[in-house]
Amino acid sequence: MSLNAGHPTPKSVHSLQVTDATLSWRNLDDAEERVSTHEIVFTIDFSTAQRPNYIVYVLREDADAQSHPFHLDLLQTDAIPAELRHGYLINGIPPHLQPTPSNKVDVIVSIKSGTGRAQSFWQAALQPLLRSASSHPVVEQYNLVVTQDAQSVRQYAKTIDGPPSAARTIILLSGDGGVADLLNGREPVPDAPLPLMALLPLGTGNALFHSLHKPCATTPGPTPLVLALRTLFLGAAANLPVFEAKFTPGSHMVAHADGSQAALQLPHRRQVSSLYGAIVASHGFHASIVYESDTPAYRVHGAKRFGMVAQELLKLSHPYKAALDVRPPSSAAASEGEFERDAHETHGYILVSMVSNLERNFTISPASRPLDGKLHLVHFGAVGGDRAMEAMVKAYDGGKHVDVKWDDGERVRYEEVGEVRIVSGEDDERWRVFCVDGTIVQVARGGGMSVARASRELLRVLVDEGARA
Numbered sequence: 001m002s003l004n005a006g007h008p009t010p011k012s013v014h015s016l017q018v019t020d021a022t023l024s025w026r027n028l029d030d031a032e033e034r035v036s037t038h039e040i041v042f043t044i045d046f047s048t049a050q051r052p053n054y055i056v057y058v059l060r061e062d063a064d065a066q067s068h069p070f071h072l073d074l075l076q077t078d079a080i081p082a083e084l085r086h087g088y089l090i091n092g093i094p095p096h097l098q099p100t101p102s103n104k105v106d107v108i109v110s111i112k113s114g115t116g117r118a119q120s121f122w123q124a125a126l127q128p129l130l131r132s133a134s135s136h137p138v139v140e141q142y143n144l145v146v147t148q149d150a151q152s153v154r155q156y157a158k159t160i161d162g163p164p165s166a167a168r169t170i171i172l173l174s175g176d177g178g179v180a181d182l183l184n185g186r187e188p189v190p191d192a193p194l195p196l197m198a199l200l201p202l203g204t205g206n207a208l209f210h211s212l213h214k215p216c217a218t219t220p221g222p223t224p225l226v227l228a229l230r231t232l233f234l235g236a237a238a239n240l241p242v243f244e245a246k247f248t249p250g251s252h253m254v255a256h257a258d259g260s261q262a263a264l265q266l267p268h269r270r271q272v273s274s275l276y277g278a279i280v281a282s283h284g285f286h287a288s289i290v291y292e293s294d295t296p297a298y299r300v301h302g303a304k305r306f307g308m309v310a311q312e313l314l315k316l317s318h319p320y321k322a323a324l325d326v327r328p329p330s331s332a333a334a335s336e337g338e339f340e341r342d343a344h345e346t347h348g349y350i351l352v353s354m355v356s357n358l359e360r361n362f363t364i365s366p367a368s369r370p371l372d373g374k375l376h377l378v379h380f381g382a383v384g385g386d387r388a389m390e391a392m393v394k395a396y397d398g399g400k401h402v403d404v405k406w407d408d409g410e411r412v413r414y415e416e417v418g419e420v421r422i423v424s425g426e427d428d429e430r431w432r433v434f435c436v437d438g439t440i441v442q443v444a445r446g447g448g449m450s451v452a453r454a455s456r457e458l459l460r461v462l463v464d465e466g467a468r469a
């Protein structure tokens with residue numbers, strides 16, 4: 001795909017002013033228009049010695065407009081107010097977004113992520129932005145991958161590590177599942193440069209994006225997609241910490257649980273012994289929500305699908321039979337003596353997190369900081385639906401669930417850990433599911449999962465400077 005196929009035409013404007021978080025300007029016919037400053041992505045300075053020339057990029061989003069949810073305004077002007085100089089003023093497209101023989105740039109558009117807005121975002125916002133920002137001819141083409149099926153990102157990931165090894169930027173328009181597919185679909189060559197991933201949060205939870213951008217997100221403030229575009233152009237590269245979840249023999253990945261013939265026929269019961277993750281590994285309530293909400297019928301509800309399934313599962317309030325062993329973070333090696341058995345024989349919630357947030361407002365691990373690479377355990381026993389609900393509601397209140405204690409001595413256990421092992425004691429396969437970054441693994445009877453930080457790094461990620469502070 002050539003990005004030089006046509007530059008979007010900017011609109012000539014004048015008299016730009018910023019007042020009370022509003023940017024106003026006049027069009028050529030002198031009509032005034034205004035937008036919130038939170039909708040300004042950034043300004044590119046294309047000035048030459050002969051002529052000042054700026055383009056201000058504005059992303060307008062309308063979540064209710066199914067067919068055209070995004071619109072990118074390109075405002076061309078010869079003068080910008082001081083507020084735009086202090087904000088996000090750049091001189092053109094950064095090197096990591098320029099395709100050259102030594103730097104490949106791939107764009108992955110996962111069309112079924114979230115509520116299916118990735119394709120619109122690419123066509124109406126990102127593609128025109130990249131075209132406009134590339135003032136010089138691009139010498140090679142961007143590689144555009146639009147997903148054809150659920151395996152597309154994994155198949156793409158298989159192709160990226162072969163020789164010759166050039167630097168590579170992957171612009172990922174998806175949710176967390178796209179990241180999981182990149183981490184697990186690859187066959188990395190030792191010493192090959194780590195690909196650089198840019199996250200455009202177009203999934204449902206977008207846990208990794210929201211956790212990495214927590215220090216720079218404000219309310220009111222820019223939308224996640226405005227933040228993401230700023231990070232895409234202005235962000236810094238950082239190694240992405242990852243964990244490895246290992247599974248006992250006989251474990252397999254499963255697709256979704258709607259029980260229909262079509263679902264049963266999907267070729268998704270693949271054997272698995274280990275998965276890399278960057279977000280979360282869980283068993284119990286969380287894993288069951290992810291598993292049972294990943295049906296086409298629930299997916300149309302966006303992030304609400306988790307809450308809908310959670311209601312059903314809370315009614316059942318299943319006590320998950322399992323042995324839980326925890327190794328503290330201080331013990332470097334995984335020696336047997338370092339593990340401590342949790343006193344509970346049945347559990348409600350067992351979750352190991354490498355990030356602070358599973359959704360924008362759902363703070364599962366308030367002590368986690370972007371890129372700190374630490375694992376935190378969040379656990380409670382089979383405390384019943386009402387108390388589980390109480391804890392979950394507090395997670396939406398800035399992560400207050402971690403202080404919850406009940407009168408009978410039960411509490412939410414929250415601590416940094418080095419490694420966690422869970423062995424299921426369930427007979428019914430419905431309750432033997434584990435979740436790694438949205439991928440569901442079902443273990444055999446008596447099987448389980450162990451989770452610890454991985455010894456290697458697999459990807460770099462673009463982050464806001466604030467995330468590295």
Ligand SMILES: Nc1ncnc2c1ncn2[C@@H]1O[C@H](COP(=O)(O)OP(=O)(O)OP(=O)(O)O)[C@@H](O)[C@H]1O
Nearest residue numbers: 112113114147148149150175176177203204205206
């Ligand atoms: N063209 C397609 N056909 C069928 N399935 C697809 C297609 N494109 C993507 N998918 C699948 O859709 C799912 C999208 O997952 P992703 O994690 O990106 O979004 P999400 O689940 O909505 O968000 P999150 O994980 O952040 O909550 C993946 O399982 C992916 O394999």
